[in-house]
Amino acid sequence: MRAMVLDTPKTRLRVVDLAEPQPAPGQVVLRVRACGVCRTDLHVVDGELASPRLPLVLGHQIVGEVVAGDDRFPLGARVGVPWLGWACGTCRFCRAGSENLCDRARFTGYDLDGGYAELVTADSRFTFAIPSGYPDEQAAPLLCAGLIGYRSLRLAGDAERIGLYGFGASAHIVCQVAVAQGRSVFAGTRAADEETQQFARSLGATWAGDALEGPPEELDAVIVFAPAGELVPAALARVRKGGSVVCAGIHMSDIPSFPYALLWGERVVRSVANLTRADGEEFLALAPTIPIRTEVEAFQLEEANEALARLRHGALRGAAVLVP
Ligand SMILES: [Zn+2]
Numbered sequence: 001m002r003a004m005v006l007d008t009p010k011t012r013l014r015v016v017d018l019a020e021p022q023p024a025p026g027q028v029v030l031r032v033r034a035c036g037v038c039r040t041d042l043h044v045v046d047g048e049l050a051s052p053r054l055p056l057v058l059g060h061q062i063v064g065e066v067v068a069g070d071d072r073f074p075l076g077a078r079v080g081v082p083w084l085g086w087a088c089g090t091c092r093f094c095r096a097g098s099e100n101l102c103d104r105a106r107f108t109g110y111d112l113d114g115g116y117a118e119l120v121t122a123d124s125r126f127t128f129a130i131p132s133g134y135p136d137e138q139a140a141p142l143l144c145a146g147l148i149g150y151r152s153l154r155l156a157g158d159a160e161r162i163g164l165y166g167f168g169a170s171a172h173i174v175c176q177v178a179v180a181q182g183r184s185v186f187a188g189t190r191a192a193d194e195e196t197q198q199f200a201r202s203l204g205a206t207w208a209g210d211a212l213e214g215p216p217e218e219l220d221a222v223i224v225f226a227p228a229g230e231l232v233p234a235a236l237a238r239v240r241k242g243g244s245v246v247c248a249g250i251h252m253s254d255i256p257s258f259p260y261a262l263l264w265g266e267r268v269v270r271s272v273a274n275l276t277r278a279d280g281e282e283f284l285a286l287a288p289t290i291p292i293r294t295e296v297e298a299f300q301l302e303e304a305n306e307a308l309a310r311l312r313h314g315a316l317r318g319a320a321v322l323v324p
């Protein structure tokens with residue numbers, strides 16, 4: 001089977017012909033129909049995350065068809081594989097319902113080969129049924145951009161006025177959820193990125209503009225999706241007393257020091273790490289009721305390097321998806 005393989009960070013992915021994967025007990029083999037490209041993939045390629053398995057097949061927003069496997073799904077079923085590929089079930093975090101923090105968690109497209117390939121294996125307990133109304137390409141970004149965005153929104157509390165800083169794949173989904181819930185969305189982008197600001201307004205954002213400057217009014221919470229540490233003090237400066245700044249990414253440049261007065265007033269800065277299966281079940285049930293529409297740009301599997309380059313330069317509208 002064909003796969004795009006990362007041999008070592010800071011190099012291009014290479015097209016490789018790999019042996020067809022065989023399922024271990026409890027695993028399914030999927031024929032990949034679509035795999036979303038996530039900013040985390042870019043962090044892995046750029047060597048910004050500690051210890052990926054190498055060589056590695058990236059990709060953790062996989063929509064595939066079961067071609068071999070166990071009893072949980074019939075052959076031909078369409079299922080999704082997210083970032084959390086396995087958790088131990090016995091550590092203190094798993095036992096407390098926080099498998100996203102599992103000490104021994106394994107992640108798809110990081111510790112385990114992912115979906116930049118024609119076939120992939122997955123632990124069937126960590127896969128989801130995909131809602132039937134979504135074409136493969138539109139469903140793929142729900143599995144990380146949507147799911148982790150949704151977890152971030154939940155951790156932002158019941159904020160009525162919510163900032164989304166960095167308006168890419170995740171924010172374009174979260175924006176739709178927040179607007180459907182009756183919240184006002186304030187979309188922060190790069191200063192001159194009028195195209196993205198227009199995109200945010202088209203999805204119901206009340207305001208769209210330079211994230212560093214922020215909107216004219218006070219916000220209840222901000223979710224920072226962009227991996228730019230300077231946005232954290234900028235967001236704190238816009239958040240009301242008791243409000244939160246939620247950092248949704250797995251990696252961020254260093255946060256510059258800032259006066260304590262920005263945090264004073266019981267403001268909170270927190271991160272969001274990974275997902276739980278409960279997040280996935282909840283979000284995938286919610287998506288069609290809103291209904292969330294994902295904006296995707298499709299690439300062939302061999303165009304993975306190009307898709308990553310487009311993401312790096314902020315040249316995508318919505319999410320990039322690879323279609324083998
Ligand atoms: Zn991701």
Ligand SMILES: [Zn+2]
Nearest residue numbers: 088091094102
């Ligand atoms: Zn655990």
